[in-house]
Amino acid sequence: MYKEWLKVILKSPLFQGMEEEQLNAMLECISARIVKYSKDEFIALAGDDFKEIGLILAGEAMIVKEDAAGNRVIISMLKPGDLFGEMAAFSGKSKWPSSVIAQQSCTVIFISPRAIVGQCEKLCVSHQLLITNMLSIISQKALILNRKVEYLSIRSIRGKIVYYLLEQYKHKGKKTFTLPLNRNELADFLNVPRPSLSREMCRMRDEGLIDFHRSAVKINNVEKLRSLAEL
Amino acid sequence: MYKEWLKVILKSPLFQGMEEEQLNAMLECISARIVKYSKDEFIALAGDDFKEIGLILAGEAMIVKEDAAGNRVIISMLKPGDLFGEMAAFSGKSKWPSSVIAQQSCTVIFISPRAIVGQCEKLCVSHQLLITNMLSIISQKALILNRKVEYLSIRSIRGKIVYYLLEQYKHKGKKTFTLPLNRNELADFLNVPRPSLSREMCRMRDEGLIDFHRSAVKINNVEKLRSLAEL
DNA sequence: CTATGGATGTAACGTTTGTTACCGATCTTA
DNA sequence: TAAGATCGGTAACAAACGTTACATCCATAG
DSSP states (O other): OOGGGHHHHHHSTTTTTOOHHHHHHHHHHTTOEEEEEOTTOEEEOTTSBOOOEEEEEESOEEEEEEOTTSOEEEEEEEOTTOEESHHHHHTTOOBOSSEEEESSSEEEEEEOHHHHHSOOGGGHHHHHHHHHHHHHHHHHHHHHHHHHHHHHHOOSHHHHHHHHHHHHHHHHOSSEEEOSSOHHHHHHHHTSOHHHHHHHHHHHHHTTSEEEETTEEEESOHHHHHHHHTO | OOGGGHHHHHHSTTTTTOOHHHHHHHHHHHTOEEEEEOTTOEEEOTTSBOOOEEEEEESOEEEEEEOTTSOEEEEEEEOTTOEESHHHHHTTOOBOSSEEEESSSEEEEEEOHHHHHSOOGGGHHHHHHHHHHHHHHHHHHHHHHHHHHHHHHOOSHHHHHHHHHHHHHHHHOSSEEEOSSOHHHHHHHHTSOHHHHHHHHHHHHHTTSEEEETTEEEESOHHHHHHHHTO
């Protein structure tokens, strides 16, 4: 039953590093459910009882949130190997916080959180791996969110740009470097309109703080930039 | 060595639910380090090698980040029972992402991440508890950050207010309720200046969307509010 | 009851930002 | 190389916002 999916499952971040045979044994041991969904079907419905973590085996799905205002907002897209529900699983939530909807016909395997933290005499090594993987996945999500919060908390556009450029400078170690994002992506990341971003960057260029051409940037005065970031 | 601290440790979210004796055995087994610091001493220095998770036993400390701009920003305060370094521990970071500084003389116990995920034949039950606690702590942090990102991503003040009020409405189930935050706190939470928040709330009152007096709020028209949140 | 201090509302002003529309530069593909 | 697509810069205007300073409300102690 699980055989045909083992390869996909092993590529997912949660099961990465496991032996094929152990995985198979484990799935049988916890009798993981494999379910097929057709396009537009609800894989999980926000508010329903939460029981198992899901892993996409085939097809595409999207995590959709009904926000406080009643709008349907796409949180993210899921591809084969992607997990969903892992945060709800361990934070003590008993209901799905968001809905998951199949975009195409979709195959999903459901795994009980207890299968990850639970006891299973024969599989101690695998368990340890699973637990480490799970902790790593959630920690990384938290760190990404943390970085996002840092950027979103800066109120001025200039402040965001300065912060971003200094981060890049710190990372690359040179005053001249290439931005990994184009203007549109950078504007999205900083959560500002692209023309406003362009305008502010040009002002900074006019003031002699930086030079740039497209994605190539040069910081003229690191100290001055730093003093701006204090605002 | 650990005896005098067991009570404190057991109250921390990580060790909550453990038996005193098991905890003691475990601490001895992993030979957890207890270290004392005097005021203003660095407990951890950003950039240094990361090895162990810390838990404050006595005193107060602060997590401080040297941001990209070189400023020292207080991320949060730590009291007895509080953990630090738990996100770095499992996300694969090998360096401290922030510094931790003692605010008063401080006692700290350091615990290796391997003590939590690692094997220890005699302590399987405790391990399972520790792991569940750890997953729960990190998941909850991630969820809190997630909520923060949702709010920070809303660009207009009105949008934030609407979102917040609808969330409260959904939570309380009544159109009339009391806000759990005062204006200052709400303004901080929404990351806007307090007068701007007040102004916008008053405009909404003038437009008949809501009524309020201090922390007592009444939503006059849920549908209209929802339609505003779509912007 | 009245004085005090903290919390909240209000007003005015200048600045920053969002919006839209358009232009030119650069890249891509036939 | 020409056509079209994509990307980035620019401008002008209105709207939203930050800032400051002050008035008003309310709780509480004296």
